[in-house]
């Protein structure tokens with residue numbers, strides 16, 4: 001039976017990436033090794049996040065654990081795990097993490113050709129109330145063999161080789177694109193393997209959900225205010241959209257990817273560049289949205305065409321269903337004409 005075949009043909013993320021690798025005969029498997037180390041980091045963080053509540057309950061967090069070590073904050077711990085996993089993979093040369101002010105340059109003996117930009121635990125302020133959080137990552141390749149510098153990662157998001165996120169929620173789901181579509185894998189804890197559960201994800205062309213922090217409405221610019229107003233009081237007789245805002249980017253983006261609609265973190269008077277970071281939040285999520293048939297816009301341009309000046313630069317972002325983002329682009333274009 002087809003069902004049985006599906007149940008016994010376990011397409012793990014490693015098998016999936018190896019299959020992808022066979023499409024590039026010249027590849028020496030470096031990307032597969034790199035990805036395996038990212039997956040290892042995700043499995044560790046998944047296990048730690050699931051225990052975090054318990055650790056707090058039995059008083060481990062914030063005190064010393066059985067080894068007498070100070071219990072680390074989960075985002076600090078997650079960052080250390082990813083940095084160690086990526087460096088030890090021997091396939092990276094520069095790492096940019098939301099947790100580290102400066103980029104990490106891998107020592108020559110362990111240096112590879114990939115740059116990884118990542119937020120090890122985005123939304124970590126939501127841990128204590130059990131809201132889903134996640135790891136977000138993007139991968140650039142650097143082939144020129146010269147001494148790596150920070151300019152090597154200040155590249156437009158369209159040059160990313162791959163991007164993905166791992167969401168730690170009711171289940172642990174890793175969503176990945178290596179440039180030919182988007183696939184979702186769910187961790188089977190009994191196997192310790194990520195199994196393909198969402199093959200070839202495509203975002204609905206138009207959605208019924210908008211996702212934004214309405215608490216910032218006082219500070220929004222004209223086009224954003226007009227768009228949100230249209231969502232609530234449509235002038236074409238259609239029904240109003242639903243508002244869903246979790247306040248954890250990975251969770252809001254994952255819902256947008258699967259159900260459709262649009263996620264907005266606009267600029268506002270207080271933060272003219274918005275809040276979300278270009279390299280390890282905006283670029284990976286925009287890459288995934290485009291690969292799934294959606295799009296991502298900054299209010300001025302295609303998000304993936306942005307060129308960051310600094311590794312922690314921020315940008316406004318409007319991403320999701322193709323038609324919904326088109327409406328936002330039209331409102332910004334009309335504003336442009338007026339100026």
Ligand code: P6P
Pocket residue numbers: 122123124125213247248249250252275
């Ligand atoms: P606000 C979490 O702190 C985060 O970085 C993203 O995960 C999330 O989308 C955003 O900030 C929420 O920001 O200002 O709405 O609380």
